[in-house]
Amino acid sequence: MTPRIAVVGGGMAGARFAERYGALGGPGTVTVYGAEPRAPYNRVLLADVLSGRYDAESIALPLGGAEARPGCEVVALDPAAHTLTLADGTVEPWDELVLATGSNPVLPPVRGLRRPDGLGLAEGVHTLRTLEDCGRLAEEAVTAKRAVVIGGGVLGVSAARALAVLGVRTEIVHQGPYLIERQLDGEAAEVLRERLLALGVATYARNRARAVHGGDRADAVELANGYRLDGDLVVLACGTRPRTALAYGAGLPVGTGILVDDRLATAAPHVSAIGDCAEHRGTVHGLAGPAWEQADALARRLSGADPDARYTGSLQRARLSTGDLEYAAFGAVDETLDPGLDVLRIADATRGSYKKLVLRGTRLVGAILLGDLATVDALAGAFESKGPLGGHPLHLLIRGESR
Numbered sequence: 001m002t003p004r005i006a007v008v009g010g011g012m013a014g015a016r017f018a019e020r021y022g023a024l025g026g027p028g029t030v031t032v033y034g035a036e037p038r039a040p041y042n043r044v045l046l047a048d049v050l051s052g053r054y055d056a057e058s059i060a061l062p063l064g065g066a067e068a069r070p071g072c073e074v075v076a077l078d079p080a081a082h083t084l085t086l087a088d089g090t091v092e093p094w095d096e097l098v099l100a101t102g103s104n105p106v107l108p109p110v111r112g113l114r115r116p117d118g119l120g121l122a123e124g125v126h127t128l129r130t131l132e133d134c135g136r137l138a139e140e141a142v143t144a145k146r147a148v149v150i151g152g153g154v155l156g157v158s159a160a161r162a163l164a165v166l167g168v169r170t171e172i173v174h175q176g177p178y179l180i181e182r183q184l185d186g187e188a189a190e191v192l193r194e195r196l197l198a199l200g201v202a203t204y205a206r207n208r209a210r211a212v213h214g215g216d217r218a219d220a221v222e223l224a225n226g227y228r229l230d231g232d233l234v235v236l237a238c239g240t241r242p243r244t245a246l247a248y249g250a251g252l253p254v255g256t257g258i259l260v261d262d263r264l265a266t267a268a269p270h271v272s273a274i275g276d277c278a279e280h281r282g283t284v285h286g287l288a289g290p291a292w293e294q295a296d297a298l299a300r301r302l303s304g305a306d307p308d309a310r311y312t313g314s315l316q317r318a319r320l321s322t323g324d325l326e327y328a329a330f331g332a333v334d335e336t337l338d339p340g341l342d343v344l345r346i347a348d349a350t351r352g353s354y355k356k357l358v359l360r361g362t363r364l365v366g367a368i369l370l371g372d373l374a375t376v377d378a379l380a381g382a383f384e385s386k387g388p389l390g391g392h393p394l395h396l397l398i399r400g401e402s403r
Contacts, residue, residue, distance in 0.1 A: 002027065002028060002029055003024075003027060003028035003029070003095045003096060004029055004093060004094050004095045004096075005021070005027060005028045005029065005030045005031070005094065005095065005096045005097075005225050005302065006031055006033065006084060006092065006094035006097050006098070007030060007031065007032040007033065007066070007098045007100055008033050008074045008084065008097065008098070008099050008100065008101055008246065009032075009033070009034065009079075009099065009100035009101040009102050009275070009277070010013065010032050010033065010034020010035070010036060010038075010040045010068065010069075011034075011037065011040060011043060011100060011101040011102040011275065011276075012040070012042060012043055012044070012061065012275070012288055012291055012292070013102070013274045013275025013276070013291040013292070013294065013295050014032050014034075014040065014068070014098065014100035014274075014275070014295075015032065015040035015061040015062070015063055016061070016291070016292045016295035016296070016299075017030075017065055017098055017100065017274060017295040017298055017299050018030045018032050018063045018066035019061070019062050019063055019064035019066075020064070020082075020295060020296050020300075020301060020303075021066070021299040021303050022063070022064025022065040022066060022302040023064055023066065024299055024300065024304075024305040025303060026230065026299070026302060026303030026304065026305075027304065028095070028096065028302075029067070030063075030064075030066035030067070031064075031066065031067045031069055031092075031136050032063060032064075032067065032069060032094075033069045033073075033074050033086070034068070034070045034071070034072065035067065035071070035072070035073035035074075036070060036071070036130055036131070036132070037070055037071045037132075038056070038070055038131055039060060039061075039063070039068040039070050040060070040063065040068065041056070041059045041060050041061055041063045041131060042059040042060075042061055043129070043130075043288075044288050045059045046128055046129075046130075046131070046133075046134050047155070047158035047159050047161065047162045047322055048158075048162070048322055048323070049131065049134050049138075050128070050134050050137060050138055050141075050159065050162040050163070050166075051161070051162035051165040051166065051322075051323065051397060052165070052166075053322075053323060054135075056131050056135075061303050063369070072086050072087070072088060073087040074087075074246060075087050075246075076246070076249065076250070077097070077246060077247070077250035077271075078249055078250065079097070079247070079251070079252070079268035079269075079270075079271050081089050082094055082095065082097075082270070083395060085098070094269065096270050096271075096272070096302055097270060097271045097303075098272050098273070098274065098298065099246070099247055099258060099266070099270070099271065099272065099273040099274075099277060099278075100273070100274050100275045100277065100295075101242075101243040101244075101246055101247075101275075101277040102242075102243055102275060102276045102277055102361065103240035103241055103242050103243055103276040103277065103286065104129070104240060104241055104243055105127040105128075105234060105237075105238070105239075105240055105241075106236075106238045106239045106240060106241050107127075107238070108150060108151075108209065108236065108238045109192065110150070110209050110210065110211060110212060110382055111210065111211040111212070112211050112212035112213060112214070112218070113125055113212055113236070116223065122214070122216075122217070122218055123216060123217040123218065123347070124140065124214065124217045124218035124219075124232055124233055124234055124238065125212060125234045126140075126233065126234065126235050127229075127235075127236050127237075128155060128159050128235060128237065129240075132281070134244050134252050136392065137233070137235065138166070140233055141163060141166045141168050141233065142166075144163075144168050144232050144233045145168070145232060146168065146169045146170070146171075146229075146230050146231045146232060146233070147160075147163045147168045147169070147170045147171070147231050147233035147234070148170075148172075148173060148209075148221040148229050148231035148233070148235070149170060149171070149172045149173070149234075149235045149237055150173050150194035150209045150221070150234065150235070150236050150237065150238060151172075151173075151174065151236065151237035151238040151239070152172045152173075152174025152176060152178075152179040152180065152203060152205065152237075153174075153179075153180055153182070153237060153239065154180055154183070154235040154318070154320055155323070155341050156174070156235070156237035157171055157172070157179055157180060157192070157196070157320075158320065158322050158325075159237055160172050160196065160235075161196065161199060161201065161322060161323065161325050162322075163233070163235070164196075164199045164200045164201050165323065168233065169200055170200065170201045170202075171201070171202045171203070171204065171229050171231070172196070172201060172203045172204065173204050173207050173208070173209050173221065173223065173229070174201070174203065174204065174205045174206075174207065175206070175207065175208045176205065176206070177205060177206060177287075178190070178193070178205050179192050179193060179196075179203060179205065180192070180327075181277070183318045183327075183329040183331055183333070183368075184327070184329060184333070184368060184370070185334060185356065185368060187345070187347065187354060187356075188327070188354045188356065188370045191347065191349075191352060191353070191354040191370055191371065192325070192327070192370060194349075194352065195324075195325060195352045195376070196325075197370065198352075199324075204223070204229075207224065207225070208221050208223065208224040209221050209222070209223060209224075210222050210223060210224045212234055213228070217232070218231065218232065218233070218234045219231070219232055220386075220390070221234060239286075240285055240286060241276075242256060242257040242258070242277045242279070242286075243276075243277050244257060244258055244277060245252070247266070247273070247277070249346060250268070250295060251268075252266050252267060252268055252271065253266070253267050254279075254285050255279050255282075256275055256363050257273075257276075257278050257279030257284040258273040258277050258279060259279050260272065260273050260274075260278050260279065260280050261280075262280075262310040262311055262312055263301060263303040263309075263310060263311075264278065264280070264294055264297060264298045264301075269364075271279050272302075273299055274291060274295050274298055275291035275294060275295070276291060278294065280311065280313070281313060283313070285314060286315045287314075287318060289314060289317060289318075290314035292385075293311065293314050294311050297309045297310065297311040298311075299324045315330070315331065315383070315384060316329075316331050316332075317329065317330045317331070317380070317383070317400055319354040319376070321373070326370075326371065326373055327368065327369060327370040327371070327373075328367075328369045328373055328376045328379075328380070329366075329367065329368050329369075330364075330366055330367045330379065330380065330383040331358070331364075331365050331366035331367065331383055332348065332358055332365050332366035333356070333366045333367070333368050335358050335366075338360075340360060341358050341359065341360055341365065341366075342358075342359045342360075343356060343357065343358055343359070344357040344393055344394060344397060346397050347366050348371075348372075351371060351372065352371045353370060353371035353372040354368065354369075354370040354371065355367075355368070355369050355370070355372065355375075355397045356368040357379075357393055357396065357397060359389075359393060360389075360394075363386065363387065363388055363389070364371050364379065364382045364383050364389060364393070364396075365383075366383075367379050367383060372374070375396050375397065377398055378396055382396065
């Protein structure tokens with residue numbers, strides 16, 4: 001009998017698993033159940049869809065012959081009976097189950113975010129997690145005059161840049177010490193802040209949003225210090241939280257995410273979890289790169305290409321490329337945490353670029369590139385090899401400087 005593989009979640013992890021399983025010649029039939037009305041797409045590019053750089057169709061993801069079931073929300077699982085239940089009451093059988101339920105946007109403790117009846121967000125308040133979110137935000141941006149983005153991480157910066165491209169004067173409110181503090185250092189963040197300012201985006205770091213005002217429709221954001229920022233659009237970009245309710249309801253062990261081992265298996269036989277919803281060795285990555293690495297490992301195991309395939313973790317790396325804002329970061333970027341590290345830096349204010357290498361002897365343990373990614377492939381290779389650098393490390397920074 002042909003194995004039936006059910007993938008719950010039509011996001012990037014689920015799509016990647018389906019595509020790789022097919023490419024590896026897996027013997028089973030794969031069905032991808034997604035709650036959204038669209039087939040899987042590249043969520044990383046939502047801000048670029050908002051800015052008009054891409055259209056919705058161009059960010060679709062391949063499924064490698066799997067059947068896509070968009071608009072089919074799974075509301076219950078029975079690991080013992082090997083069944084799942086859809087929102088319309090349909091019960092579907094499976095032989096292997098892959099949970100790729102992703103994550104939900106975090107709503108910050110800010111007064112006035114929701115409608116007076118508590119059902120949904122107030123008019124003018126948006127998240128940016130789906131193509132439907134993107135469409136609503138783009139529609140309102142046509143007539144908007146000012147926007148406030150709450151959260152200065154990767155999504156917040158990307159959304160602010162997209163709104164600025166659309167002609168909306170935009171401000172970022174960020175509780176952290178500087179923009180994208182998990183991946184950049186203070187110097188890189190300052191270069192980024194200046195680049196955003198040149199696009200018309202102002203940043204208020206070390207500030208917390210306290211309330212959204214406006215009654216029926218948002219018209220201002222009040223900060224904790226009492227200062228108000230006018231804005232007829234408010235975008236929430238305060239991080240995400242793993243979607244674990246389905247697994248929890250089925251009796252699977254859940255911490256921050258759905259607990260998995262190195263096989264990406266849960267405590268229930270024939271049930272695995274990957275992507276933003278999965279917690280592996282105490283870590284929920286919440287990034288596309290690790291999600292795809294998990295999907296690849298699970299596809300190798302379940303397809304039979306490598307029955308002993310394991311996922312042992314992902315290297316710390318991140319990359320953003322959205323129009324005229326781009327950066328890459330690898331590994332340990334805060335040299336102050338270890339006195340045994342050396343640092344090389346090059347900053348070019350006229351180009352709005354910043355480069356930093358963090359070294360332990362001749363080995364690259366961290367790097368930041370902002371505004372000039374000409375050497376990113378060489379740096380990524382050196383970082384992932386964990387071996388000594390060939391030649392002087394300065395050469396990895398100055399390639400492309402003469403362009």
